[in-house]
Amino acid sequence: MRVKPKLLKYFFGYHIVNGVAVAIGVLIVGLASSGLFGFESGMAAALGALCVSIADTSTPFSAKLRILPLAWICASVPAFAAAFAGGSHLAEGVVVIVSGFIAGLLIAWGRWALPLSVLSLLSLVLALGAPAVTLAARLNYAEMATFGGALYIPLALALTKLTDASGRRITLAEVLREFASFLRRVSGFYRKDADEGEVCLRVVEQQVSFADHLQTARSLIASAAGRPEATRLIAALAAVLDAFDGVVSMLADHAPLRLAHGSSNGAPDGASASADDPAAQIERLLREMAGDLDALALDLVVGGGQLSFPNREPELDAFSAAIAAMEAGQGADPTVLRAARLTRARVGLALSQLASLPALLTSQDAAEKAMAGVDMRAFAPPVKVSLDVILQHLRWSSPIFRHAVRLALALGCGYALTVLVPGLEHGNWILLTIAVIMRASYAATRQRRDERLLGTILGCGAAGALLWIGSWPLLFAVQLLALAVAHAYVKIDYRLSSFAASVMALLALHLLDPTKAPLVAARLIDTGVGALIAFLFTFLLPQWxxxxxxxxxxxxxxxxxxxxxxxxxxxxxxxxxxxxxxxxxxxxxxxxxxxxxxxxxxxxxxxxxxxxxxxxxxxxxxxxxxxxxxxxxxxxxxxxxxxxxxxxxxxxxxxxxxxxxxxxxxxxxxxxxxxxxxxxxxxxxxxxxxxxxxxxxxxxxxxxxxxxxxxxxxxxxxxxxxxxxxxxxxx
Known part of the structure; x- marks a missing residue:
């Protein structure tokens, strides 16, 4: 079964399992809290669970045991700070600035801590925007949000246990899919008109995605080291990496370009390589291998039959025949012949490793033999939480410190606008936009700004249409679906994630206070203002x-x-x-x-x-x-x-x-x-x-x-x- 690679990326992946699990966890928290304390308190608890769920990413159970309680603390402290500061613009402004600075510093712990930074600010923004006037009401919101976050943790851990086994197989399938995309990028080297520098950058860009998925798979699979199925999955990962070695070694001696430019002896200048040229054969073979990996990845996720990898020996034999023809011809370039031999040996190695995947995934003996002498537990990155790491960045020369300053000042500016400008007094969406857009570098912030604007515009339009229908069961169901999509696709396609998040937030506001007119147009204005502030502040203490x-x-x-x-x-x-x-x-x-x-x-x-x-x-x-x-x-x-x-x-x-x-x-x-x-x-x-x-x-x-x-x-x-x-x- 062949499916387009882009569709595989969107419809098959552990991010979908994770997104559905998050939606189920938040749903259970909301229903249970509503039944115990009433609808409004239940919504506050659900929002608290939503904040903590941002840190519920594709990580092993052992890592979540440490991350989720930390996420609960990062969500609870800003909520109570906002509750006590409520009623005083000066106090709220101080809380916003200090919270922004601390959130910016949290990224010193590494990539895994970025959700902590975002969820702490989301919790603050939701607490500031809660429909509560008195201190008692604000504290009640903070208490229920904290309760909801605490209740979400055991649910998330239980759901992780339930989905761990399938999640490990899915993450391996994602590695296969990303390696397939890597092969397609590498095939670009074998085109006669290839720009080596441009193709190399495209290859490296795809390798970034491959390495990211590889690390996720390593973490999940290595955490279950010792279990039979995990051993088979680890062995398959090792085989993919050995195939990766073979593909990378194909690029030695600039072999692809030498093949692409030198194998078409007698061809007119500027003519494309024919289908029988060695370079064209390798380009086609790499693309066929990529398709084979996509099919294997799909079978690994949804297939019920026996796993298989097609025999590509005929293509290798055809390539060997092309090399023999080059040797027999007069005036053959020795460097081209050497590049062709190197390519034949290395693509053969990569194919042999990939062809071993079905056996490694189904035979325990083959997997244990392949992994003899290797302890994959050493490859799982530890979750290190240390205050010393953050304190080391409390210096002007640190990029993280400067990012924290930028974020704090940008949030302070956004809050000042909500206080001073008529019509923006309920513009906490401005703060939310700043929080999710601002990154430590100009380029990342600019990309997020564009994607956030497009997603919010479309999301507000969709939410407006749904609110016009006015059926609360439909709105509640769509809100849960939007939560799952927003969580699942935040790394895959932020435009889609932003679209879903906008729908979810507007529907949540309406369900929390149905008597208040939905501020769809106001959210669009707030998004534009927040995006502009975030972008302008990237030029303050810039990190190019x-x-x-x-x-x-x-x-x-x-x-x-x-x-x-x-x-x-x-x-x-x-x-x-x-x-x-x-x-x-x-x-x-x-x-x-x-x-x-x-x-x-x-x-x-x-x-x-x-x-x-x-x-x-x-x-x-x-x-x-x-x-x-x-x-x-x-x-x-x-x-x-x-x-x-x-x-x-x-x-x-x-x-x-x-x-x-x-x-x-x-x-x-x-x-x-x-x-x-x-x-x-x-x-x-x-x-x-x-x-x-x-x-x-x-x-x-x-x-x-x-x-x-x-x-x-x-x-x-x-x-x-x-x-x-x-x-x-x-x-």
């Missing part, structure tokens, strides 16, 4: 992407050094290699996200962009060369002399790490040695030389842009940490 780029480059170089250290060894423990690869993927993803955001910065702030794109392309090729050495050792170990290979690898590792160590002077250029020959050891020696040449090229490109911090420089480590934390917040 060029500011964090050096720190990201530092972090990437450190990850690349660790990866080279683990890969360029004759006997490297599988666990060490996989952990180093994980860290490199995350560092590479940070670079890719930064590149995407930098292109959205103002023109005056993008002077470094041409060099930055060159850096990412060079980094990718360097990593590809290291992967190629690793795969050559693993696949041809029996044909290599252990002592000679270990000596060669040790020398290569020391030289490569010296090239990537900016604390030391650059080593001399790698010298090419004669006598490469046709032996496996000669091929290994040539690969090692190419690793050093690419590392030297990468160092030269980075030196053109900035001087990275020395590897052992603690100050540099701090800059890299700040940048990575800010990068998480910008998402």
């Amino acid at each position: 992407e060029r500011h964090s780029a050096p720190g990201l480059a530092d972090g990437f170089l450190r990850a690349l050094r660790r990866y080279a250290d683990r890969s360029l060894r004759w006997n490297s423990p599988e666990q060490d290699y996989r952990l180093a690869r994980k860290n490199l993927l995350e560092a590479f993803s940070a670079l890719g996200e930064s590149a995407t955001r930098m292109r959205a910065d103002p023109e005056a702030q993008r002077a470094v962009w041409p060099h930055y794109s060159k850096l990412i392309a060079a980094a990718y090729v360097t990593a590809a060369q290291i992967v190629t050495v690793r795969l050559l050792i693993r696949n041809r170990r029996g044909d290599l002399d252990p002592l000679a290979s270990e000596k060669l690898l040790d020398a290569t590792r020391r030289a490569a790490m010296a090239q990537l160590d900016f604390a030391a002077p650059p080593p001399p250029p790698a010298a090419s040695q004669d006598g490469h020959g046709e032996t496996v050891f000669a091929a290994l020696r040539q690969r090692c030389e190419e690793v050093l040449r690419e590392a030297e090229r990468l160092r030269a490109i980075i030196a053109e842009i900035w001087t990275p911090a020395p590897v052992g420089d603690q100050k540099g480590e701090g800059r890299a940490h700040d940048a990575r934390s800010d990068d998480r917040a910008a998402l």
Whole structure:
């Protein structure tokens, strides 16, 4: 069964299970509280549960045990602060500013803490807008909201337990889907008119999404390590990553471009490659592999039959025949032939790994054999909550501190407008808009602004039509559906999430106070005002992407050094290699996200962009060369002399790490040695030389842009940490 990739993304994923579970949890809280305390108190409890539910994301049960109680505290404190400050504009303004500052600092804990920042401000805005006049009424709202949030936690944990098993399979299916999209992006390299830099950026952008889904799957599956099904899923994840290694190594030596530009011997200049050209064959094969993965992902989620992966040996044989034809022809370019052989070997490796997925997913013995010596629990990121981490950012040089200041002042400005401007006295939607739009970087804020405006306009229109119908059972049902959609698609499509959130909020206001006319038009005005304020305040103490780029480059170089250290060894423990690869993927993803955001910065702030794109392309090729050495050792170990290979690898590792160590002077250029020959050891020696040449090229490109911090420089480590934390917040 084949489904379009975009439809797979929208209709099959753990985000849907998570969104439905959140809606069910909030529904149960609302119904139970309404039955016990009355409808208005029940709505307040449901809103409290809604705030806590924002932190109920696709994380393991063990992580939710720590995150959800923290979310409850982050929601309860602002609600009570707003209750006590009510009636005094000055006190409310102070609460808004202080809450905004604290919410901005919370992102120092990492990406997982971003929902805490948002839900704390949402709780504040809802408390400020609650239809309560007296202190007793305001405190009653805060108490019921707090009660609802507390009641939601055991429900969320119970629903997580119920959906954990299916959720783990779904997250693996999402990894397969994202890897399929990655293959489609890589296929762009094999077009004759391919722009290497542009295609590389598109590949890295997709790798960011792949790495994000991979981390979610790792967390959920590794948390169940030891269970039979989890072992099979972990083994399948490992096979996908080994296939990923094979695909990345295909990019070594600029092989795709050499194939695309050199395999059509005799073709007129500017002519497209024919369907029988090796480059066209590989492009088509990668797209077919992507389709096969999409089908397997769908079968994994909804299929009831036996899992399978099509046999692609005929396509590989056809490619081998094309290589043989190139060899037999006169004047064949040796570099093109070498690129074709490399591509044949690596795509064959990737296919063999993907073809093993059905067996790994159905056979416990095969899964346990594949994962021998690897403990996947080490790959699950811990949830670290420490006040010291936040205190470290209480300095002017910290991007997170400056973001907290911007957010606090923007919220203060929005609140001042609601007090001073006639017609905006009920404009808490302005504060909500600022809270959900503002991010730590200009580019992320601008994107959120545009998506929020479009989603709110459409959502207000839909809500207006529903309110005109006026059937409360229908409105209540649509509100729950909107809650599920808003929660499920916040990362997939923020426009859709914003649309659903607008519908949900307007219907909630109407159900809470049916006698009050729905302020659909007012919400549109509030959204525009809030979006404008959020955007204008990005220019206060601005955080342009060029500011964090050096720190990201530092972090990437450190990850690349660790990866080279683990890969360029004759006997490297599988666990060490996989952990180093994980860290490199995350560092590479940070670079890719930064590149995407930098292109959205103002023109005056993008002077470094041409060099930055060159850096990412060079980094990718360097990593590809290291992967190629690793795969050559693993696949041809029996044909290599252990002592000679270990000596060669040790020398290569020391030289490569010296090239990537900016604390030391650059080593001399790698010298090419004669006598490469046709032996496996000669091929290994040539690969090692190419690793050093690419590392030297990468160092030269980075030196053109900035001087990275020395590897052992603690100050540099701090800059890299700040940048990575800010990068998480910008998402």
